[in-house]
Amino acid sequence: MKLLPLNQKKLLKVKTTKSQGDDHLTTSKGHFPEHIAIIMDGNGRWAKAHHRPRAFGHKAGMDNVKTLTKAASRMGVKVLTLYAFSTENWKRPTDEVNYLMQLPIDFFNTFIPELMAENVKVNVMGFLEELPEKTRKVTYQAMADTADNDGMILNFALNYGSRAEITAAVQQIGREVANQELAPDAINEETISQHLMTTSLGALADPDLLIRTSGELRLSNFLLWQLAYSELYFSDAYWPDFSAEELADAIAVFQGRDRRFGGLTTEKK
Numbered sequence: 001m002k003l004l005p006l007n008q009k010k011l012l013k014v015k016t017t018k019s020q021g022d023d024h025l026t027t028s029k030g031h032f033p034e035h036i037a038i039i040m041d042g043n044g045r046w047a048k049a050h051h052r053p054r055a056f057g058h059k060a061g062m063d064n065v066k067t068l069t070k071a072a073s074r075m076g077v078k079v080l081t082l083y084a085f086s087t088e089n090w091k092r093p094t095d096e097v098n099y100l101m102q103l104p105i106d107f108f109n110t111f112i113p114e115l116m117a118e119n120v121k122v123n124v125m126g127f128l129e130e131l132p133e134k135t136r137k138v139t140y141q142a143m144a145d146t147a148d149n150d151g152m153i154l155n156f157a158l159n160y161g162s163r164a165e166i167t168a169a170v171q172q173i174g175r176e177v178a179n180q181e182l183a184p185d186a187i188n189e190e191t192i193s194q195h196l197m198t199t200s201l202g203a204l205a206d207p208d209l210l211i212r213t214s215g216e217l218r219l220s221n222f223l224l225w226q227l228a229y230s231e232l233y234f235s236d237a238y239w240p241d242f243s244a245e246e247l248a249d250a251i252a253v254f255q256g257r258d259r260r261f262g263g264l265t266t267e268k269k
């Protein structure tokens, strides 16, 4: 894939809001993707290609999270959601799971000063109560430390699975109906969204752009509700090699797409 030069000025210039003020003109060509979600895949294959253990790939993956966080923040991304550990990843060998649970600790212990300097606010979503205590504590501390930052939101999905998220939302809605706090007929799409783990992101809850690295073409139980109208971008690069230049490339591809949300383009109207 041809890499475009990282041209932050150009990207910032075309940044606009989603609102068009006219509901049936739903095209968003040229818009900047305010919320980008990434399935960071390929750490293991990257390590294998370098004749190193899988943990080496995860460490390189963590280092690339730092690089891409700064790049995305400087490009003007408002929310960067990163799939760091899925509810299915517990099936991996214990050593690898332990290493992956140590990564957030290493990441936040070394990166909080730069997150503060970049004005980045950390959010962590997932079934956090199931994390080892040390991992859980460091994630809550990172959220507390950066709570007053009002720049980009760095949103980690940690012990996250979309079907489990939707199931928990349905259970909670069921409880509210049983308690007569909610009438079944009053349940609408907004109700569902408000019960998902992305609800704190408000109007930015749904990613504009999903990127998956390493050449795999799957969603892997990631944000199944929220990705309903997202643009998809697949890269052959393993996550540790996915560069800021390719992020800019993905954004440029996004900006060339015509998102119609089921409506018509302005040209066809």
Ligand code: FPP
Pocket (backbone or CB within 6 Å): 040, 041, 042, 043, 044, 045, 046, 058, 061, 062, 065, 083, 084, 085, 086, 089, 100, 103, 104, 107, 214, 239
């Ligand atoms: C998938 O690659 C990647 C993961 C399961 C872990 C992703 C985690 C990081 C990139 C680091 C996270 C950093 C922080 C700060 C929490 P894989 O292991 O499935 O690769 P493979 O498909 O090539 O084996």
